[in-house]
Amino acid sequence: MxxxxxxxxxxxxxxxxxxxxxxxxxxxxxxxxxxxxxxxxxxxxxxxxxxxxxxxxxxxxxxxxxxADRTLDKEPSMGAVKNIAVITTYFSDYIFPTIIRGAEGYLSENGYQVTVFSTNNNIEQERRCLETILSQKFYGLIVEPTKSALPNPNINYYLNIERLGIPYVMINAYYEELEPIHLIMDDVEGGFQQTNHLIELGHQHILGFFKNDDIQGTKRMKGFIQAHRKSGLPVSPQNIITYTTETKNTTPIEELLLKMKKKEQIPTAIVCYNDQLALNLLNVLRDLEISVPEQISLVGFDDSFLSVASEVKLTTIKHPQVKMGEDAAKTILKLIKQKYESSENGVVPSIKYCPKLVVRKSTKEQEKIELN
The missing domain is CATH 1.10.10.10 (Winged helix-like DNA-binding domain superfamily/Winged helix DNA-binding domain)
Known part of the structure; x- marks a missing residue:
């Protein structure tokens, strides 16, 4: 007590x-x-x-x-421990270890020690991570925002980080009100490419599953809608299913089961927020004895190791992963150098990566599909 x-x-x-x-x-x-x-x-x-x-x-x-003034206003001396903090939503699964390895490898080569924190995409856990960083001496911060589509009560901590002169960059998403330097995918274009690929294969009844408490999900949904509009296909609100971090393992599965049990308007294709979800839905379809891609096509996002983990290799959107980590490390070191070296000038730019569709075996032309 x-x-x-x-x-x-x-x-x-x-x-x-x-x-x-x-x-x-x-x-x-x-x-x-x-x-x-x-x-x-x-x-x-x-x-x-x-x-x-x-x-x-x-x-x-x-x-x-x-x-007291806890601002780090002196460049670390030769041989001193130089710490960089990395905050991600997760660090032990999916694509996050790969991103972290990319950042950690480059920072280690340049004499920096990396401390990794995980928020589990939880606002309260993010606050605790930020308090730890502010309590200790870190020369820079690479951070993936928590629930980036929602108003964040931790903005004061980020403003204090700015006031203390700690450089930081955001990856995968960013809080727009802070206008930080960021490294992100073009998620709208990615969602467009996922959906357009299916439309070009002749699919007209396409389900879209999107996580709506992260900004990536809302942007990929926007791309889903744009692809329908460009092709002249109507977008049925019933075909867009959203879920949150807390319901990611339940809502998509429940909704897919409901859709597949209906006799009318059975979907012929599914756009997934990421490969992790695609694999979960693939398992549901397997249990229902519905084959992919013969009876239904499936598109993932991220080109993670999960995209080739099952017997059905996923068509998916490629995420830069290692390169994003390396670029984030290079960006934070440029900002640190600017802080301590008056001769180091120039604007450090944000980076937006262009998505690329990787076509594998989970999609097929609709004309060749025969539903039971």
């Missing part, structure tokens, strides 16, 4: 991390803190002393207690 002084200590520390107190700003009198937290003077003093000992606060005789 947390003690009273520790509770006060963590509340003050959280305000510092969120940027409510700037370096050398007075944090308030002991009386103010006593009233705010409803604790004794002894408790407040113990919390302040602990924070001062840890370097978060400092005292001026007769003036009060102030927020």
């Amino acid at each position: 947390s003690t009273k002084y520790n509770h006060v200590k963590e509340k003050i520390k959280s305000k510092i991390l969120e940027g409510f107190f700037e370096p050398h700003e007075k944090i308030g009198s002991e009386s103010d803190l006593m009233a705010e937290h409803k604790v004794s003077r002894h408790t407040v003093r113990k919390a302040i002393d602990n924070l001062a000992n840890e370097g978060w606060l400092y005292k001026k005789q007769g003036a009060g207690t102030f927020c």
Whole structure:
């Protein structure tokens, strides 16, 4: 159980991390803190002393207690440990280990140590990751945003990272309100290519499954709609299925089972948010004894190892993976160099990767399909 002084200590520390107190700003009198937290003077003093000992606060005789300046304003000396933080939504599965390897390899070659954090695409976990980064000394940050399609309550932490002069770049997505340097796929074009490929094969009744709490999913859905409009095909709202991080293992499967049980308008093709989902739906179709691509075509996204993991090799959109990681590492090092070397000028650009369709064995012309 947390003690009273520790509770006060963590509340003050959280305000510092969120940027409510700037370096050398007075944090308030002991009386103010006593009233705010409803604790004794002894408790407040113990919390302040602990924070001062840890370097978060400092005292001026007769003036009060102030927020310490934790800004990294000096270039690391030769031989010093230089840390870069990498935050991803996941780090142990799917394409994320490959992206991390690309970044870690390049940074290691250039003398930087990498610490990897995972949010599990959870806002609260992202906050804890950001607090850890702000509490320690990192010279830069590569981050994949959490639930990037939704308003994020952690924006204050990113603004504080900017104020402290810590360079950062975002990968796979970015928070538009921050306008950070970012490295992303052209997800609209990717969704368009997935869908257009099926339309060119003669498919007209196409299901689209999209994750809607990440911006990649909403953009791929946009490409899905654009491809229909370009070809003159009507888009049925019933053919667009959305799901969230929390329902990714249930909603798509339930919805596909419902669609396949209907006697009318049985779909002939499916566009999937990613290869992971495509493989899950492939298993459902196998259980229903519906063959891919003979009876239904399937397109994934990312060209991950899962795209060739089953007996049906997936048609999919290629994701740069290793290259994105390497490019993110190169970009963050350019930003760090700009910070410490006045001679290093110029704009460091964002990068948007062009998608490329990889055609394999999971798609087929509709004219050759015979449904039972």
